[in-house]
Amino acid sequence: MDTQVADTLLGSLIDGRYRIRGRVARGGMATVYTATDERLERTVAVKIIHPTQASEAQTRLAGFVARFTEEAKTIARLTHPNVVAVYDQGTHAGLPYLVMEYVRGRTLREVLTERRRLNPDEALAIFEQMLAAIAAAHRSGVVHRDVKPENVLVAEAPTGGMANLVDSVVKVADFGLARAVEASADEENGNQLMATVAYVAPELVTQGHADARTDVYSAGIVLFEMLTGRVPYDGGRPIDIAWQHVDRDVPAPSTLVPGLPPVLDDLVARATRRDPGARPTDAGALLAEVQVARDDLGNPNTRTAVLRRIADEPPVAQPTMVVAAVRPAERPAWARLPEGAQRSGRRRAAPEGGGDLRSRLGELYDRLLGERRGRLPLIAAVVALVLLAGVGAWYFTLGRYTVAPQLVSLSKADAEARAARAGLTLVYAEPRYDEKVPKDSVLLQDPASAARIVKGGTITLTLSLGPEQFPVPDVVGKEFELAEADLTNASLVVVKGNARYDDNLPAGVVVATNPKVGTEVKPGTKITVILSKGKAPVSVPNLVGKNLNEARTILSQLGLVAVENYKDSDKPKDEILGQSPADGTGVEKGTEVKLEISKGPPLVVVPRVVDLPCQQAKQLLESQGFPVAVQFNPNAVVRFQNPGENSQVPPGTQVTIGCF
Incomplete structure (x- = not known):
């Protein structure tokens, strides 16, 4: 039988702000949940370290939480469209957590599991955005240390859907999380390999050292997997796989997928050199090479030049699989090369034919510029045309456009305010139900944010x-068949519960429901219907305030069983303080009635009054709550007392003193 263990965090409120709504994924170090930020009314992702991970690290080193906090602060300073933003951090029940941007989409691992491998267009589009994110981290002095498909999120394309991944938005997650755990482990064990072995760089295996070039190597392995549908090495044990990265060169992707352009082989080879010094210095350097290659791959006249520039190798034969060119203007601003690099990455194709036209244009040029009076107007006309063309091109391509703001997850009022600040108009489509987005918050926007x-x-x-x-x-008081029909018509699932006695409703009639009548529920919710068994044969009497012996007698006469439980109380000993079931409850004979019985007030100590004047002794005892009986001569001296001095007696016990 399968047993499902409930996740105790579901529905809980973290830090008085983040309401956990559902579990997204569970990894080796942490679990990711979706949550609602009840303060800002937006959906976020909350990553909580596993209890075992945190407890082991904290047992080895008390500074684990402090390191985790420092890493969170470092990553929160990374602001880039391809980096999953970190909003907050803290601890919940002793477990460190991060609050991050919630990305609607799938991990690259899930995409590869479904598609096996990607075509070159899609692989390079994803790879560029991965490198843009990692390059931003490298510029801030942050090394990811665990680049792999599981940490790459592929969000839905602005045009909708994920059929064509070229337009999808890619975000890289988990910067620094491995580093915090790694630091704790290093102090315990020296160096520890934190990266996943399928993507680990050789220097991590041999030296335990990681820098920006380590991320470049892991990114190259991810590109290899996207192009071929597999990682370069496998083996029975993780250590065997790790040492293959040290001992062997990564094979060319085209050896597994014939027809891939050789430039892709060279990109993978450049990124995965076993010697770190032979790789690009960081992700930004590799990104520049990838962008130049993408710009030129679609041009057959320049593909050989790209190969020579990237790999410093002789020209190779034309590939049979062509990758479409991506023009710099089609890229978002954050992914473009500087203008100088864009110009250096392009090669002008030599014009074919047109010799006569060229001669005629040359003659016209000489005729115009050969005359002194003709040069100035011509130059002015050319400058004016260039300026007009530039202004017109700018206006129709960029000047008349702006970027759509992020409105999804905002409340209606906040969305209207943000759109007004951007000078945009809002219209509303038919609203929809949604399990995660609160009522009157923005579920979808068209165009999408950043479009x-x-x-x-x-x-x-x-x-x-x-x-x-x-x-x-409300089905209380109805026959079961009628109640069942009403609940079924309301799209609810009816379950019969245990019937119970009821003095007011006949047998077979609905007494109550669980959840109660009027409770807001979702369609398909199970409603337990409790039916009446009719009037109970025995009604529980009221026993509170009675003596225990009297209560026993009453219960015995009714055929009920007393279950006794003593507790401290100021009430007299053996007085009934409470009962369960309450009086008036209908039960069957043999039912247990639980009684709470007073142990009596705590004992008090009788003071010594022997040898005191009789009247003084009487005043002392009465001041402490003891009634006093005086024998013999009330004006004499106390010669004996009962109970004796230091006796422990119930409060209010009478003390007899003999005076003579």
Whole structure:
């Protein structure tokens, strides 16, 4: 039988702010949940370190949480469209957690599991954005240390869907999380290999050292896997796989997928050199090579030049699989090369034919510029045309556009305020129910955030109606068949519960439901219906305040069983303080009635009054709550007392003193 263990974090509130809604994924070090930031009313991702991971690290080194916090602060300073943003951090029940941007999409691992491998267009599009994120980290002095498909998120394309991954948005996650755990392990064991062995760089295996070139190597292995559908090495044990990275060169992807362009083989080879010094210095350097290669791959006249520039190798034969060129202007601003690099990456194809036209143009040029009066107007006309063309091109390609703001997950009021600040108009589509997005928050926007939109244009928003819920119908007092019909018509699932006695409703009639009538529930919720068994044969009497012996007698006469439980109380000993079931409850004979019985007030100590004047002794005892009986001569001296001095007696016990 399968046993499902409930996740105790689901539904809980972290730090008085983040309401856990569902579990997204569980990894080796942490579990990722979706949560609602109840302060800002947006959906976020919360990554919580596993209890075993945190407890082991904290047992070895008390500074684990401090390191984790420092790493979170470092990553939070990384601001880049391809880096999963970190919003907050803290501890919950002793477990460190991160609050991050929630990315709607899948991991690259899930994409590869479904597609096996990607075509070169898609692989390079994803690879460019990966490198852009890692390059931003390298510029800030941060090394990822664990680049792999599981840490690459492929979000839905701005055009919708994921059929063509070229337009998808890629975000890299988990910067620094491995480093915090690695630091704790290093102090215990020296060096420890933290990267996944399928993507580990040779220097991590041999020296335990990681720098920006380590991330370049792991990224190269990810590109190899995207192109071929597999990692370069496998083996029975992780250590065997790790040492293959040290002893062997990564094979060319085209040996596994015939027809791949040789430039892709060279990109993989450049990134995965076993000697770190032979690789690009960091992800930014590799990104520049990849962008130049993508610009030129679609041009047959320049593909050989790209190969020579990247690999410093002789020209090779034309590939049978062509990769479409991506022009710099089609890239987002953060992914473009500097203008100088773009110009250096392009080669002009030599014009074919047109010799006569060239001669005629040359003659015209000489005729115009040969005359002194003709040069100035011509230059002015050319400059004016260039300026007009430049201004026109700028306006129609960039000047008349702006970027759509991020409105998803905002409340309606906040979305309207942000759109107004951007000078944009909002219209609303039909709202939809959603289990995660709160009511009246933005569920969808068109165009999507960061998409190009005409200044003063219109954005269409779809608001959330919240989870689809409605109250449980009132079926109390109805026969079961009628109640079942009402609940089924309300799209609820009916379950019969244990019947119980009821003095007011006949047998077979609904007494109660669970959840209760009027409770807001989702369609398909199970509603337990409790039916009446009719009037109970025995009604539990009221025993509170009675003596134990009296209560025993009453219960015995009714055929009920007393279950006795003593507790401290100021009430007299053996007085009944409480009972369960309560009086008036209908039960069957033989039912246990639990009684709470007073142990009596705590004992007090009788003071010594022997040898005191009789009246003084009487005043002393009465001041402590003891009634006093005086024998013989009340004006004499106390010669004996009962109970004796230091006796422990119940409060209010009478003390007899003999005076003579």
